[in-house]
Amino acid sequence: MLNPADDLFIRTLGEAVPGLWLGAAEPRYLEEPRGRWRGQAGVLARPESTAQVSALLAFCHARRVGVVPFGGGTGLVGGQVLSEGPAPVLLSLERMAALRAIDAQSLVIEAGATLQAVHEQAEVAGRRFPLTLASQGSAQIGGCLATNAGGVNVLRYGNARALCLGLEVVLADGTIWHGLKRLAKDNTGYDLRDLMIGAEGSLGVITAASLKLVEPPAVEGTAVFAVASPQAAVELLGIAQAQLAGCVSAFELISGQGLAFLRAVGPEVSLPFAADPDWSVLIELGLPEGMEAEAAFGALYEAAGARVSDAVIAQSQAQRARLWQMRESIPLANRRIGAISSHDIAVPVAEIPAFIREAGAMLAGMGDYRINCFGHVGDGNLHFNAFPAEGRTRAEYDDERHAVMEAVHRLVVERFDGSISAEHGIGRLKVGELARTADPAKLTMMRAVKAALDPRGILNPGVILPT
Amino acid sequence: MLNPADDLFIRTLGEAVPGLWLGAAEPRYLEEPRGRWRGQAGVLARPESTAQVSALLAFCHARRVGVVPFGGGTGLVGGQVLSEGPAPVLLSLERMAALRAIDAQSLVIEAGATLQAVHEQAEVAGRRFPLTLASQGSAQIGGCLATNAGGVNVLRYGNARALCLGLEVVLADGTIWHGLKRLAKDNTGYDLRDLMIGAEGSLGVITAASLKLVEPPAVEGTAVFAVASPQAAVELLGIAQAQLAGCVSAFELISGQGLAFLRAVGPEVSLPFAADPDWSVLIELGLPEGMEAEAAFGALYEAAGARVSDAVIAQSQAQRARLWQMRESIPLANRRIGAISSHDIAVPVAEIPAFIREAGAMLAGMGDYRINCFGHVGDGNLHFNAFPAEGRTRAEYDDERHAVMEAVHRLVVERFDGSISAEHGIGRLKVGELARTADPAKLTMMRAVKAALDPRGILNPGVILPT
Numbered sequence: 001m002l003n004p005a006d007d008l009f010i011r012t013l014g015e016a017v018p019g020l021w022l023g024a025a026e027p028r029y030l031e032e033p034r035g036r037w038r039g040q041a042g043v044l045a046r047p048e049s050t051a052q053v054s055a056l057l058a059f060c061h062a063r064r065v066g067v068v069p070f071g072g073g074t075g076l077v078g079g080q081v082l083s084e085g086p087a088p089v090l091l092s093l094e095r096m097a098a099l100r101a102i103d104a105q106s107l108v109i110e111a112g113a114t115l116q117a118v119h120e121q122a123e124v125a126g127r128r129f130p131l132t133l134a135s136q137g138s139a140q141i142g143g144c145l146a147t148n149a150g151g152v153n154v155l156r157y158g159n160a161r162a163l164c165l166g167l168e169v170v171l172a173d174g175t176i177w178h179g180l181k182r183l184a185k186d187n188t189g190y191d192l193r194d195l196m197i198g199a200e201g202s203l204g205v206i207t208a209a210s211l212k213l214v215e216p217p218a219v220e221g222t223a224v225f226a227v228a229s230p231q232a233a234v235e236l237l238g239i240a241q242a243q244l245a246g247c248v249s250a251f252e253l254i255s256g257q258g259l260a261f262l263r264a265v266g267p268e269v270s271l272p273f274a275a276d277p278d279w280s281v282l283i284e285l286g287l288p289e290g291m292e293a294e295a296a297f298g299a300l301y302e303a304a305g306a307r308v309s310d311a312v313i314a315q316s317q318a319q320r321a322r323l324w325q326m327r328e329s330i331p332l333a334n335r336r337i338g339a340i341s342s343h344d345i346a347v348p349v350a351e352i353p354a355f356i357r358e359a360g361a362m363l364a365g366m367g368d369y370r371i372n373c374f375g376h377v378g379d380g381n382l383h384f385n386a387f388p389a390e391g392r393t394r395a396e397y398d399d400e401r402h403a404v405m406e407a408v409h410r411l412v413v414e415r416f417d418g419s420i421s422a423e424h425g426i427g428r429l430k431v432g433e434l435a436r437t438a439d440p441a442k443l444t445m446m447r448a449v450k451a452a453l454d455p456r457g458i459l460n461p462g463v464i465l466p467t
Numbered sequence: 468m469l470n471p472a473d474d475l476f477i478r479t480l481g482e483a484v485p486g487l488w489l490g491a492a493e494p495r496y497l498e499e500p501r502g503r504w505r506g507q508a509g510v511l512a513r514p515e516s517t518a519q520v521s522a523l524l525a526f527c528h529a530r531r532v533g534v535v536p537f538g539g540g541t542g543l544v545g546g547q548v549l550s551e552g553p554a555p556v557l558l559s560l561e562r563m564a565a566l567r568a569i570d571a572q573s574l575v576i577e578a579g580a581t582l583q584a585v586h587e588q589a590e591v592a593g594r595r596f597p598l599t600l601a602s603q604g605s606a607q608i609g610g611c612l613a614t615n616a617g618g619v620n621v622l623r624y625g626n627a628r629a630l631c632l633g634l635e636v637v638l639a640d641g642t643i644w645h646g647l648k649r650l651a652k653d654n655t656g657y658d659l660r661d662l663m664i665g666a667e668g669s670l671g672v673i674t675a676a677s678l679k680l681v682e683p684p685a686v687e688g689t690a691v692f693a694v695a696s697p698q699a700a701v702e703l704l705g706i707a708q709a710q711l712a713g714c715v716s717a718f719e720l721i722s723g724q725g726l727a728f729l730r731a732v733g734p735e736v737s738l739p740f741a742a743d744p745d746w747s748v749l750i751e752l753g754l755p756e757g758m759e760a761e762a763a764f765g766a767l768y769e770a771a772g773a774r775v776s777d778a779v780i781a782q783s784q785a786q787r788a789r790l791w792q793m794r795e796s797i798p799l800a801n802r803r804i805g806a807i808s809s810h811d812i813a814v815p816v817a818e819i820p821a822f823i824r825e826a827g828a829m830l831a832g833m834g835d836y837r838i839n840c841f842g843h844v845g846d847g848n849l850h851f852n853a854f855p856a857e858g859r860t861r862a863e864y865d866d867e868r869h870a871v872m873e874a875v876h877r878l879v880v881e882r883f884d885g886s887i888s889a890e891h892g893i894g895r896l897k898v899g900e901l902a903r904t905a906d907p908a909k910l911t912m913m914r915a916v917k918a919a920l921d922p923r924g925i926l927n928p929g930v931i932l933p934t
Binding site for chain 2: 103104105106147148150154155156158159161162171175176177178179180181182183184185186187188189190191192194195197198199203214215217218219238241242243244245246247286287288289290291295296299346347348349350376378379380381417418419420421422423424425426430434438439441442444445446448449450451452453464465
């Protein structure tokens with residue numbers, strides 16, 4: 001059992017770690033974007049060095065006080081808020097955002113830097129850090145790694161895990177792991193880096209990372225193709241991959257329902273087609289020198305045949321930005337409509353059409369919902385979100401929410417051997433669903449690893465595994 | 468302390484697991500390619516199902532008998548041979564090689580299949596499994612994953628870890644982890660898959676894997692460029708990446724010493740230049756439709772300026788194969804010469820020139836050696852191998868071997884923050900070097916994970932960590 005970060009604890013902590021910023025947590029540290037939970041904190045700590053993080057964790061470990069790491073606060077599964085139990089220390093690394101090193105292949109930066117800041121540093125060096133999220137102005141790189149963030153470029157460049165070369169991590173007892181290697185290959189023992197990435201702060205606190213940089217492609221282009229069906233979208237991606245040797249940077253499915261939401265509630269964006277197609281895909285290409293994006297899209301359109309009925313190829317950077325703005329505004333429109341239940345699922349790519357068909361039919365049999373299904377075709381990752389019928393409110397569906405979520409997850413797991421969290425993580429939202437759906441040996445191993453690396457259970461208590 | 472797999476144990480094992488193939492281990496199961504160790508085995512077990520592996524491990528766990536997994540036997544660090552201590556069960560999955568499923572994005576295959584067999588299955592489906600090793604005719608996919616194998620295409624496609632979507636693993640106590648997901652994204656808890664990959668059989672026995680398949684590039688080509696120096700090679704790769712948007716599939720450094728060894732001891736291969744350059748790079752491109760490899764190599768040659776003095780661009784599939792044969796024959800020529808000490812190291816890519824310069828100068832100060840340095844420029848991974856001077860034998864250097872290895876590793880770690888094993892793993896060969904050079908927190912965490920998942924220490928005793 002953990003102890004609260006009470007007044008005596010806070011006073012002695014301040015004496016034990018001189019110079020450590022301690023104070024009350026403003027409301028923004030206790031909120032999360034979906035408004036389901038309100039966090040609590042005995043104290044907010046904002047260290048300015050790895051040594052301070054180490055001293056803080058050693059102190060909390062000795063006194064069995066929980067520590068909740070808080071990054072940009074953009075996580076969607078409640079990993080950043082602890083609403084029950086003994087009040088924890090809320091740990092923000094926002095004052096640790098320094099660039100420590102950079103070369104053509106990598107940069108080393110502290111965990112409190114925003115993803116946007118990482119992008120800017122890479123750009124200064126003429127390189128690119130390809131992890132791209134709508135929330136990158138707030139999301140911190142430490143949080144992106146702790147949650148193994150995904151986004152629109154995973155198809156080509158992989159998720160956060162694939163883009164990280166090394167980590168500096170403070171372990172539960174304050175020990176510092178100096179693992180900031182800048183190596184593309186390193187087979188010297190167990191893959192602790194990837195174990196920390198995606199552990200949501202429950203195995204250690206990431207304080208700095210070395211990140212892989214890539215060359216921006218010589219030629220880039222963006223287009224939206226109206227496709228006949230999800231099946232046509234999957235086939236179109238196959239054709240694109242065969243033609244383009246892996247030069248497809250993003251391939252995003254968009255549903256007519258999503259465009260209808262944008263028209264209904266905004267934000268105001270320019271939509272590519274006069275009549276919204278039931279299904280369309282936004283395609284981003286990054287090509288070698290000597291190729292032309294328009295010609296590549298043209299060849300793809302030709303090869304697609306009846307799979308595609310119309311296409312808009314961006315003719316300028318401004319038009320490219322507008323197409324992306326449309327895609328990236330979908331989550332905001334969704335929030336304005338108000339989802340009954342949102343599902344961040346993955347299935348094998350070839351199963352996307354069957355999943356959309358079967359999940360849609362299943363929900364149609366359960367009640368009166370509108371479905372906005374969109375996401376990352378090449379990753380098999382769909383955001384399959386159920387909304388109230390036209391004219392009805394979210395509150396009217398309160399009693400149905402849990403049944404909808406369970407039914408979708410059951411279909412994903414039992415029928416498609418899929419994932420109930422493709423990119424958002426487990427946090428506190430899906431702890432029960434994970435326990436219900438995961439392979440028992442996997443749960444046993446996860447508990448064993450947690451007990452081995454955080455025997456007192458002080459690190460982000462209650463995420464991923466029940467306390 | 469473990470117990471030996473003695474006669475009584477073997478008899479009761481046979482009764483406990485009906486149908487399990489048990490027999491004496493022929494000599495080939497007790498050898499390793501570098502001839503440093505000779506293994507021992509109380510018994511060889513060749514199960515034909517995951518259920519049999521499970522029953523076998525549960526039995527060994529209960530009786531505290533060690534289990535050494537043996538794949539294709541091609542590992543270079545002694546991970547497959549246990550020469551001391553109580554005789555273990557030697558576990559070969561060669562009878563478990565079935566293809567369980569295949570689609571356009573992935574295949575599921577049992578661990579005993581050779582890497583060559585995986586390639587062939589992918590090819591039947593019009594796809595490619597990009598992991599490529601000289602030893603792929605013998606190496607089994609289970610061993611490739613257990614050692615996180617690398618090879619020549621890591622630059623573009625990543626190592627074995629990056630190409631694996633899911634695993635079926637039997638844990639130390641016989642529990643089966645059913646983790647054969649075929650998902651590109653799955654953020655449901657700790658990354659146990661990547662923990663098992665590269666653990667060299669010490670955390671679990673991989674019995675099957677789902678593997679990522681890729682589209683073969685529409686256009687492919689191969690060339691060898693003679694470069695002015697390692698610095699020129701690194702810069703040339705930078706130019707290629709900027710021009711070609713990630714379409715560089717391989718970029719292999721070859722030294723004049725390596726070519727001289729090929730001329731001296733064979734195998735007989737055709738060499739591209741009449742006069743061997745001190746440094747050259749073999750470049751493989753995989754390009755989109757509409758591009759021509761020769762034109763792409765031409766543009767690269769133009770842009771390279773004085774960095775490149777000559778180039779041979781393959782004009783046929785046969786010539787491509789010959790260039791690759793040259794590259795892949797270098798390790799065999801090395802074995803015929805007989806290395807004093809071989810080093811599979813990684814440094815940050817930009818540091819490759821400095822490493823080659825400083826390591827060469829250091830060894831020149833220590834004695835009379837020939838250096839054959841070759842490897843994977845884009846991965847920062849060099850095989851930096853020291854050989855006897857012309858006319859001298861390997862045996863004359865027996866007293867120097869350890870000092871050479873230690874000095875090279877010290878330089879790698881202390882000066883370049885590099886890796887003492889970029890792709891071969893730790894096995895039993897480098898356990899001492901790892902303990903000497905690794906971050907203490909990393910060692911502590913590895914011991915904790917090992918104790919958590921294999922508390923009795925029966926799985927491949929003595930690899931990675933000392934028993």
